[in-house]
Amino acid sequence: MSDSRLVRVxxxxxxxxxxxxxxxxxxxxGSENGKDFEPTKPEFLVHTGPGGGSDLFVxxxxxxxxxxxxxxxxxxxxxxxxxxxxxxxxxxxxxxxxTDTISAMTTTWITTPLTIEGASVTTKDLxxxxxxxxxxxxxxxxxxSPYDSLSDFIEDAKKKPGxxxxxxxxxxxxxxxxxxxxxxxxxxxxxxxxxxxxGQRVTALLNGDADMMFGAxxxxxxxxKAGKLKVIGTISPTPSPLYPDAPTxxxxxxxxxxxxxVRGIMAPPGMPKEAVTYYxxxxxxxxxxxAWKDYAKKNGLVTKLLTGKKWEKYLAEQNALVxxxxxxxxxxxx
Amino acid sequence: xxxxxxxxxxTNLFWVLFGATAGxxxxxxxxxxxxxxxxxxxxxxxxxxxxxxxxxxxxxxxGSKYGGSTTSILLNIPGEDASVVTAIDGYQMAxxxxxxxxxxxxxxxxxxxxxxxxxxxxxxxPAVAEMAVIFGPPEYTALxxxxxxxxxxxxxxxxxxxxxxxxxxxxxxxxxxxxxxxxTRFTGGRMELANGVEFVALCIGLFAIGEVMVNLENRSGxxxxxxxxxxxxxxxxxxxxxxxxxxxxxxxxVGFFVGALPGAGSTVASFVSYTLAKRLSRHPEQFGxxxxxxxxxxxxxxxxxxxxxxxxxxxxxxxGSASTAIMLGALFLYGLQPGPMFFTENPDVVWPIIASMxxxxxxxxxxxxxxxxxxxxxxxxxxxxxxxxxIVISIVGVYSINKSLFDxxxxxxxxxxxxxxxxxxxxxxxxxxxxxxxxxxxxxxxxSFVISQGDPTIFVTRPWAAVFLLVAVALFVGPMLARRRxxxxxxxxxxxxxxxxxxxxxxxxxxxxxxxxxxx
Numbered sequence: 001m002s003d004s005r006l007v008r009v010x011x012x013x014x015x016x017x018x019x020x021x022x023x024x025x026x027x028x029x030g031s032e033n034g035k036d037f038e039p040t041k042p043e044f045l046v047h048t049g050p051g052g053g054s055d056l057f058v059x060x061x062x063x064x065x066x067x068x069x070x071x072x073x074x075x076x077x078x079x080x081x082x083x084x085x086x087x088x089x090x091x092x093x094x095x096x097x098x099t100d101t102i103s104a105m106t107t108t109w110i111t112t113p114l115t116i117e118g119a120s121v122t123t124k125d126l127x128x129x130x131x132x133x134x135x136x137x138x139x140x141x142x143x144x145s146p147y148d149s150l151s152d153f154i155e156d157a158k159k160k161p162g163x164x165x166x167x168x169x170x171x172x173x174x175x176x177x178x179x180x181x182x183x184x185x186x187x188x189x190x191x192x193x194x195x196x197x198x199g200q201r202v203t204a205l206l207n208g209d210a211d212m213m214f215g216a217x218x219x220x221x222x223x224x225k226a227g228k229l230k231v232i233g234t235i236s237p238t239p240s241p242l243y244p245d246a247p248t249x250x251x252x253x254x255x256x257x258x259x260x261x262v263r264g265i266m267a268p269p270g271m272p273k274e275a276v277t278y279y280x281x282x283x284x285x286x287x288x289x290x291a292w293k294d295y296a297k298k299n300g301l302v303t304k305l306l307t308g309k310k311w312e313k314y315l316a317e318q319n320a321l322v323x324x325x326x327x328x329x330x331x332x333x334x
Numbered sequence: 335x336x337x338x339x340x341x342x343x344x345t346n347l348f349w350v351l352f353g354a355t356a357g358x359x360x361x362x363x364x365x366x367x368x369x370x371x372x373x374x375x376x377x378x379x380x381x382x383x384x385x386x387x388x389x390x391x392x393x394x395x396x397g398s399k400y401g402g403s404t405t406s407i408l409l410n411i412p413g414e415d416a417s418v419v420t421a422i423d424g425y426q427m428a429x430x431x432x433x434x435x436x437x438x439x440x441x442x443x444x445x446x447x448x449x450x451x452x453x454x455x456x457x458x459x460p461a462v463a464e465m466a467v468i469f470g471p472p473e474y475t476a477l478x479x480x481x482x483x484x485x486x487x488x489x490x491x492x493x494x495x496x497x498x499x500x501x502x503x504x505x506x507x508x509x510x511x512x513x514x515x516x517x518t519r520f521t522g523g524r525m526e527l528a529n530g531v532e533f534v535a536l537c538i539g540l541f542a543i544g545e546v547m548v549n550l551e552n553r554s555g556x557x558x559x560x561x562x563x564x565x566x567x568x569x570x571x572x573x574x575x576x577x578x579x580x581x582x583x584x585x586x587x588v589g590f591f592v593g594a595l596p597g598a599g600s601t602v603a604s605f606v607s608y609t610l611a612k613r614l615s616r617h618p619e620q621f622g623x624x625x626x627x628x629x630x631x632x633x634x635x636x637x638x639x640x641x642x643x644x645x646x647x648x649x650x651x652x653x654g655s656a657s658t659a660i661m662l663g664a665l666f667l668y669g670l671q672p673g674p675m676f677f678t679e680n681p682d683v684v685w686p687i688i689a690s691m692x693x694x695x696x697x698x699x700x701x702x703x704x705x706x707x708x709x710x711x712x713x714x715x716x717x718x719x720x721x722x723x724x725i726v727i728s729i730v731g732v733y734s735i736n737k738s739l740f741d742x743x744x745x746x747x748x749x750x751x752x753x754x755x756x757x758x759x760x761x762x763x764x765x766x767x768x769x770x771x772x773x774x775x776x777x778x779x780x781x782s783f784v785i786s787q788g789d790p791t792i793f794v795t796r797p798w799a800a801v802f803l804l805v806a807v808a809l810f811v812g813p814m815l816a817r818r819r820x821x822x823x824x825x826x827x828x829x830x831x832x833x834x835x836x837x838x839x840x841x842x843x844x845x846x847x848x849x850x851x852x853x854x
Contacts (some may be wrong), residue, residue, distance in 0.1 A: 049370075052659075077373070078737075079736075082529050116516070118528070173514075203466070203469070207467050331515075
């Protein structure tokens with residue numbers, strides 16, 4: 001190949017990089033003068049890929065906000081899936097002072113900085129906008145299982161140390177941590193079977209590879225309805241709206257303080273007050289709509305609105321609790 | 335039948351067409367994946383009837399499998415994950431002036447497999463779902479061992495080099511967060527690597543960029559592709575159809591069952607089908623050098639897998655892939671819950687979706703076949719324009735996945751690796767195969783030991799696992815034994831120095847035919 005052709009190749013490559021970079025640098029348009037604040041180029045960040053839990057949640061939230069006329073345009077979703085939340089948190093850190101970017105967060109944002117090497121941003125470094133929901137974890141077992149309560153399972157675990165199998169996601173997800181905390185309280189040991197996909201976890205329960213699972217109410221709903229699985233408890237202090245009769249750990253007399261599966265909204269550090277207030281009001285309004293109430297009920301979510309200092313305090317408490325539980329389970333950095 | 339009546343309404347036909355066309359386009363462009371496109375269109379679906387929304391999403395899903403083959407064949411750039419294998423023989427066919435038949439058989443194979451996959455979904459769904467549930471970690475481990483044993487079948491002249499390449503792919507796949515301990519492995523503290531190496535960056539780097547670099551070195555200036563001049567050369571002929579029929583049939587069955595397994599997916603299906611086609615072929619030596627069956631098998635499998643992946647979604651409420659997970663999310667939005675009772679409780683949603691897929695498949699083949707000459711004419715572009723074009727598409731595609739400049743660096747590194755591998759005659763396909771199957775193998779094995787409390791007999795006491803392992807061992811050891819037997823026969827028949835030489839000229843002849851500067 002001649003040198004001129006090589007130059008053409010290189011120049012084309014550089015042009016592409018510049019063009020793609022330029023896409024992210026379009027000037028803002030349609031700025032508002034009449035109102036205190038409104039985002040001009042909103043972006044909703046999530047830490048999972050398309051189809052992941054947070055991704056679907058955010059897309060549902062945007063759809064509901066549009067349906068309820070709380071927002072006018074369809075906010076774009078940005079997927080920063082690197083490092084179980086660490087990528088999204090770093091992205092927010094890099095957007096210091098930005099008023100248009102907000103992100104959905106889950107308990108992963110608390111766990112990741114404590115477990116993953118190189119994940120240095122914590123929720124404390126970011127602007128805490130609002131806490132929206134707690135998602136009570138459900139304990140499910142196969143329909144023909146001999147266990148009818150969490151206590152039954154724990155009694156059996158005492159008889160067969162290290163033999164029973166709990167299935168779930170990674171070893172540092174909420175279900176695994178709460179399993180570890182319960183084992184510590186009851187001086188029992190069982191195994192943890194990790195699967196990336198919820199579908200694989202439910203399959204493990206159906207085919208008998210696992211004895212029980214802690215998961216979201218919707219993970220099991222159809223199987224429970226079809227009589228293939230049964231719900232025997234709520235691994236949370238609050239009952240599940242979908243399974244109000246399933247006893248909570250508190251009802252059964254367990255004292256372990258459990259890590260909550262929370263969902264909330266975070267923003268870049270240094271977000272101006274008027275922008276924070278705008279987002280807080282927006283989500284407060286959303287949580288009052290019928291669309292939201294139906295959605296929460298259908299998905300077994302407990303609405304728990306927390307803003308400002310209350311939300312910051314809650315995050316700090318959860319952070320301390322996760323740290324403690326990781327220590328109990330002998331997990332985490334260093 | 336009422337399903338067809340609903341699917342044939344004007345609105346639904348429009349959305350089938352829309353989904354299929356959008357799917358084809360995103361399949362053609364690397365980077366923007368199927369799940370991302372379906373997710374982007376999710377808000378649009380809120381205003382549609384549930385069946386219509388699902389019809390559109392399903393259209394995108396299998397449309398992308400059709401489109402994915404196009405850039406794989408023409409430019410060695412897999413448009414989406416499941417088309418990686420199609421590039422192996424498809425691109426060789428394009429170089430030989432047979433891009434048209436390759437594109438044609440991809441469309442025809444996809445149509446046949448897609449349709450039979452749908453027949454499977456219509457009539458066998460509950461039974462297949464029951465079978466999919468039986469599949470636990472030991473079965474997956476054995477299935478992945480079977481897949482990995484096929485590394486040798488993807489080897490070029492040196493089995494050792496194939497094994498080294500596979501080991502490299504396996505090691506690359508271990509980078510990222512370990513699901514079992516939550517710790518990061520081999521990331522060097524780089525957050526961009528926490529979720530592992532981006533698959534598309536690896537494939538496009540190894541295949542497309544590596545190829546361009548090798549060809550840039552070739553300063554002869556002649557046109558690299560043989561461009562067909564006659565229209566009839568643009569479509570598969572009778573011989574092509576006969577040569578592909580077995581591969582399409584096998585791909586349909588394999589794709590459907592692998593697709594129905596949660597966690598396996600169409601990429602695994604296409605690899606398994608390709609290697610099986612090579613194993614069953616009467617001309618295995620043509621695979622990797624432009625075999626039309628090597629295009630038909632993975633294309634059939636990835637389309638049939640799409641139909642298969644609806645089995646656990648609709649009958650168990652278990653999504654087997656990111657795309658079906660989004661569809662499940664969409665169903666939740668409507669208050670519908672797929673599961674064991676979904677078919678009986680919501681026939682007004684299920685049957686129109688399935689009926690629309692038959693229509694969508696027909697639409698896609700009608701849409702894609704007339705485009706074959708148009709796509710094939712891309713190869714008329716002079717290579718000094720084509721190659722920068724390939725690099726541009728590759729960079730844009732890889733960047734668009736995570737919007738990460740780091741991925742472009744990875745693309746460049748893998749491009750360089752692809753170049754070096756070609757120059758040193760290391761095959762790239764085993765590396766990609768091991769990269770895809772390696773993590774599934776490792777994780778399934780670790781899960782199996784959790785279940786069995788560390789007892790390895792679980793792999794032989796569970797019947798399906800034992801069967802797959804037996805086949806894997808046969809596939810791994812079989813070719814070695816056959817080779818030894820041949821060598822022994824040859825050495826008893828002729829002079830001692832002939833056996834090795836006897837094999838090499840055959841391969842060299844084929845390379846001369848393919849006009850390939852460096853062999854895979």
